[in-house]
Amino acid sequence: MKTYSIVLLLCLLTPYLGNAQENFIFKKAYDLKVLGRVSEDTSHFQRIDSADLQNLPPAVQRYAKFSAGMNVVFKTDSKSIKIHWKLKKMNTLWNMPSVAVNGIDLYGWNGQEWQYISSGRPNSEDNQMIMVENLDGKMRNYRIFLPIYAEVKDLEIGVLEKTTLSPPDTALVPSSKIAIYGSSITQGIAASRPGMAYPSILSRRLDFDFINLGFSGSGKMELPIADLLAKIPAQLYILDCVPNTLPEQVKDRAYPLITRLRMLKPEIPIIMVESVKREISNWNSAMYTRVNGQNDEYRKTFDKLVAEGYQNIYYISTSELMGDDHEATVDGTHLTDLGFMRISKTIERYIKDSIAPLQ
Amino acid sequence: MKTYSIVLLLCLLTPYLGNAQENFIFKKAYDLKVLGRVSEDTSHFQRIDSADLQNLPPAVQRYAKFSAGMNVVFKTDSKSIKIHWKLKKMNTLWNMPSVAVNGIDLYGWNGQEWQYISSGRPNSEDNQMIMVENLDGKMRNYRIFLPIYAEVKDLEIGVLEKTTLSPPDTALVPSSKIAIYGSSITQGIAASRPGMAYPSILSRRLDFDFINLGFSGSGKMELPIADLLAKIPAQLYILDCVPNTLPEQVKDRAYPLITRLRMLKPEIPIIMVESVKREISNWNSAMYTRVNGQNDEYRKTFDKLVAEGYQNIYYISTSELMGDDHEATVDGTHLTDLGFMRISKTIERYIKDSIAPLQ
Incomplete structure (x- = not known):
C-alpha cells in the first residue's frame, strides 16, 4: 500500500513518465500526416520552406523555422503513446511557460471533437515522454501540436510492439x-x-x-x-x-x-x-x-x-x-x-x- | 519621426522601462497596507509567520515563505510608479511563466473595480521596474500582487518627487x-x-x-x-x-x-x-x-x-x-x-x- 501511495503521489504532481519496461516502435512523424505548413512536400518541421523565405524580412525568416501551429495527426490502437522530439535549442520567454515554448500537446478524437490528453514536458534539446498509457486499445485518432517558439529538428511517434501506427482517417484530415x-x-x-x-x-x-x-x-x-x-x-x-x-x-x-x-x-x-x-x-x-x-x-x-x-x-x-x-x-x-x-x-x-x- | 518610430516599437514588444531621468522616492511596502498574511504584525513578506509553522509538514513550512496571494495596497498622485522587489532566489517551473513565479502585477482602482495595469518582469534576484508612467496625476489607489512561487526579501514602492505615497483609502481595505x-x-x-x-x-x-x-x-x-x-x-x-x-x-x-x-x-x-x-x-x-x-x-x-x-x-x-x-x-x-x-x-x-x- 505504501508503494501504491508513493506511485500515485508522483503521478499527481510530476509529469507522467510511464512504465519503462514497455517496448515502443517509432515512426517518423512526417510519414503520418503533418498539418500547418505552407509547403507540404518537405520533411522539415518548419512552417515556411526555406526556399519561400527569400524576400521576407530577416526576423520572419528566423521565426518561420519555429513550428508554431504545426500539428501531426495519426491513428493507433496502442495502449501507450510515446513522443520523441528533438529541438535545435531550448528557448526561454519570461511571459510564457517552457511547455508552450518547447513542448508538445497530445489530443485524441473522442468521436465528436479533439479532446486534450496531456502535455509533453521539455527537459533538454532531446526529449522522450510517454504521453499516455492504459488506453483501452481501440483504434483511435490522435493529434499532437508542436512547439510555438522553438525549431523542431526531429519528431517520432512511438507505439507499443504489435500495434498499428498509421496516417489518420481521411475524414479527420481537412x-x-x-x-x-x-x-x-x-x-x-x-x-x-x-x-x-x-x-x-x-x-x-x-x-x-x-x-x-x-x-x-x-x-x-x-x-x-x-x-x-x-x-x-x-x-x-x-x-x-x-x-x-x-x-x-x-x-x-x-x-x-x-x-x-x-x-x-x-x-x-x-x-x-x-x-x-x-x-x-x-x-x-x-x-x-x-x-x-x-x-x-x-x-x-x-x-x-x-x-x-x-x-x-x-x-x-x-x-x-x-x-x-x-x-x-x-x-x-x-x-x-x-x-x-x-x-x-x-x-x-x-x-x-x-x-x-x-x- | 524615425526616433518616434523606434521608441514606439520598443514600447510594443518589450517591457516598458520608462524614462530614466525621473527621480523616484521609495517607501517600504510594509509601511503601506499588506494583505494576504496570517499574521499582520510582521515586516516579512511571507504568508505564515515562522512562529506559526512549527507543527506543519516540512514542505508547507518551506512554501509558506513564498508570497502567493500577498498583495499591497496604496495610494498616490504620482504620474509614474516604480517597484523594487528583491527575491531570495529566482525559481523556474516548466508549466508556468517566470512572471507568475517571480514577478509582480500592478492593478489600479478605476472607481468601480480593480483593473489590470501592467506586469513586472523578473530578470534577477533584484528587480526595479517602472510599472506605468504618463498617468494623469490624480490621487488614485493601486494594488500589487506578489510572486506565487518565490520568496520576497524586500519590496519598495517608488513615486516621483513631490508627490504623495500613503496607505489606501479605508473603504478599499477589507x-x-x-x-x-x-x-x-x-x-x-x-x-x-x-x-x-x-x-x-x-x-x-x-x-x-x-x-x-x-x-x-x-x-x-x-x-x-x-x-x-x-x-x-x-x-x-x-x-x-x-x-x-x-x-x-x-x-x-x-x-x-x-x-x-x-x-x-x-x-x-x-x-x-x-x-x-x-x-x-x-x-x-x-x-x-x-x-x-x-x-x-x-x-x-x-x-x-x-x-x-x-x-x-x-x-x-x-x-x-x-x-x-x-x-x-x-x-x-x-x-x-x-x-x-x-x-x-x-x-x-x-x-x-x-x-x-x-x-
Missing part, C-alpha cells in the same frame, strides 16, 4: 486551408501550451488546415507576404498584422498588401483583424494616443477598400477580441489561454460568416 | 478575511501572472482579505492546519485540499480536520471544494479509478457531517469547477487563467451564498 498572418499573438505567445495558440484552437474546432504565419515582433505588412499568402491554396485569409505595424506603416502598407492579395486571389475572402487593445494604454495617456493610431489607420484602409467596391472583405474591431474585464493578457499585450479562447470564439464566428456565401 | 487551504492549484500554479491565481482574482472581486494557504504538492489535510486556520479571524474557510491527498488519506483525515475546525470556530461557514478532475483520467483507465477515489471520499465525509447535523458546510462538486471543454489546464492538472477564471466564478457564487445568511 481538405481546405486557412492562412493567418500576424504578430507574436498569432504565433501563440503567451499560450500555456502549444495547442492553445488561437489558430490551433480554431484548427481543432473547424475542418480546416490552419497555416500559422504569426511572427514575434514582426508581421509588419511587407508587400512580399502577399505573394507568399497567395501561394497557399487557402479558402480564407486572416490578416491579424496590426500589433507591430506603426500607424504610418499601416497607412502606407495595408492597402497595397490587401489589393495585391486580392489581385492574386480574386475570389478568396479576407478577414482584417484589428490589434488587441494594449492594457497599458488605458492608463498611460501617451500610449493611448500612439496605439489607437494603428487601428484607426487599419479601419480607414477597410473603409477605402469598401468604398472602391472590393467585396468579401470582413473586419473585426478590437472591442470584440478580448472581453471587457482587462484580464485576458499576461503582460497587457499577449493573450493568455483566457484571451485566446475569447479571440477564437469571435474569429470562428467571422470565419463561418465569410465562408458561408461560398458554400 | 475588514473581513477568508482563508483558503489547498494545493498548488490554490497557491496559483499555473497562473500566467501573480494576480491570476484564483484566490487573488476573488480578492479583487469581493471585499475580503483572502489568505492563500495553498501549498505545492501539499495541503494534505494534516490535523495541525485546523489550529492554524482557526487562528485566522476569518468569516469563511474554504477547503480545496483534495488534489494531493490520497483517497485513504481523505478518508482518514477530512473528518477530523473539519470537525476540529468546527469545534474551534463553531459559527464560521466552511466550503469544501472537490479536486479538479485530472484530464489524463479521461483516457488512462488506471488513473480514472485512482483519482475518482479522492473526491468520492470527500463527498462521503460531507454526507457524514450533514447526517450528524453539522450546519453551514457547503460542498462544490468537481463538475462545477473547470468547464466542459477540457481546455482549462496547462498539463491536465494545473489550471491556466482560463481555468482560474472559471473556478473563481463558481467559488464566488458559493461564497455569496454561504456568507449571506450571516449578514
Whole structure:
C-alpha cells in the first residue's frame, strides 16, 4: 500500500513518465500526416520552406523555422503513446511557460471533437515522454501540436510492439486551408501550451488546415507576404498584422498588401483583424494616443477598400477580441489561454460568416 | 519621426522601462497596507509567520515563505510608479511563466473595480521596474500582487518627487478575511501572472482579505492546519485540499480536520471544494479509478457531517469547477487563467451564498 501511495503521489504532481519496461516502435512523424505548413512536400518541421523565405524580412525568416501551429495527426490502437522530439535549442520567454515554448500537446478524437490528453514536458534539446498509457486499445485518432517558439529538428511517434501506427482517417484530415498572418499573438505567445495558440484552437474546432504565419515582433505588412499568402491554396485569409505595424506603416502598407492579395486571389475572402487593445494604454495617456493610431489607420484602409467596391472583405474591431474585464493578457499585450479562447470564439464566428456565401 | 518610430516599437514588444531621468522616492511596502498574511504584525513578506509553522509538514513550512496571494495596497498622485522587489532566489517551473513565479502585477482602482495595469518582469534576484508612467496625476489607489512561487526579501514602492505615497483609502481595505487551504492549484500554479491565481482574482472581486494557504504538492489535510486556520479571524474557510491527498488519506483525515475546525470556530461557514478532475483520467483507465477515489471520499465525509447535523458546510462538486471543454489546464492538472477564471466564478457564487445568511 505504501508503494501504491508513493506511485500515485508522483503521478499527481510530476509529469507522467510511464512504465519503462514497455517496448515502443517509432515512426517518423512526417510519414503520418503533418498539418500547418505552407509547403507540404518537405520533411522539415518548419512552417515556411526555406526556399519561400527569400524576400521576407530577416526576423520572419528566423521565426518561420519555429513550428508554431504545426500539428501531426495519426491513428493507433496502442495502449501507450510515446513522443520523441528533438529541438535545435531550448528557448526561454519570461511571459510564457517552457511547455508552450518547447513542448508538445497530445489530443485524441473522442468521436465528436479533439479532446486534450496531456502535455509533453521539455527537459533538454532531446526529449522522450510517454504521453499516455492504459488506453483501452481501440483504434483511435490522435493529434499532437508542436512547439510555438522553438525549431523542431526531429519528431517520432512511438507505439507499443504489435500495434498499428498509421496516417489518420481521411475524414479527420481537412481538405481546405486557412492562412493567418500576424504578430507574436498569432504565433501563440503567451499560450500555456502549444495547442492553445488561437489558430490551433480554431484548427481543432473547424475542418480546416490552419497555416500559422504569426511572427514575434514582426508581421509588419511587407508587400512580399502577399505573394507568399497567395501561394497557399487557402479558402480564407486572416490578416491579424496590426500589433507591430506603426500607424504610418499601416497607412502606407495595408492597402497595397490587401489589393495585391486580392489581385492574386480574386475570389478568396479576407478577414482584417484589428490589434488587441494594449492594457497599458488605458492608463498611460501617451500610449493611448500612439496605439489607437494603428487601428484607426487599419479601419480607414477597410473603409477605402469598401468604398472602391472590393467585396468579401470582413473586419473585426478590437472591442470584440478580448472581453471587457482587462484580464485576458499576461503582460497587457499577449493573450493568455483566457484571451485566446475569447479571440477564437469571435474569429470562428467571422470565419463561418465569410465562408458561408461560398458554400 | 524615425526616433518616434523606434521608441514606439520598443514600447510594443518589450517591457516598458520608462524614462530614466525621473527621480523616484521609495517607501517600504510594509509601511503601506499588506494583505494576504496570517499574521499582520510582521515586516516579512511571507504568508505564515515562522512562529506559526512549527507543527506543519516540512514542505508547507518551506512554501509558506513564498508570497502567493500577498498583495499591497496604496495610494498616490504620482504620474509614474516604480517597484523594487528583491527575491531570495529566482525559481523556474516548466508549466508556468517566470512572471507568475517571480514577478509582480500592478492593478489600479478605476472607481468601480480593480483593473489590470501592467506586469513586472523578473530578470534577477533584484528587480526595479517602472510599472506605468504618463498617468494623469490624480490621487488614485493601486494594488500589487506578489510572486506565487518565490520568496520576497524586500519590496519598495517608488513615486516621483513631490508627490504623495500613503496607505489606501479605508473603504478599499477589507475588514473581513477568508482563508483558503489547498494545493498548488490554490497557491496559483499555473497562473500566467501573480494576480491570476484564483484566490487573488476573488480578492479583487469581493471585499475580503483572502489568505492563500495553498501549498505545492501539499495541503494534505494534516490535523495541525485546523489550529492554524482557526487562528485566522476569518468569516469563511474554504477547503480545496483534495488534489494531493490520497483517497485513504481523505478518508482518514477530512473528518477530523473539519470537525476540529468546527469545534474551534463553531459559527464560521466552511466550503469544501472537490479536486479538479485530472484530464489524463479521461483516457488512462488506471488513473480514472485512482483519482475518482479522492473526491468520492470527500463527498462521503460531507454526507457524514450533514447526517450528524453539522450546519453551514457547503460542498462544490468537481463538475462545477473547470468547464466542459477540457481546455482549462496547462498539463491536465494545473489550471491556466482560463481555468482560474472559471473556478473563481463558481467559488464566488458559493461564497455569496454561504456568507449571506450571516449578514
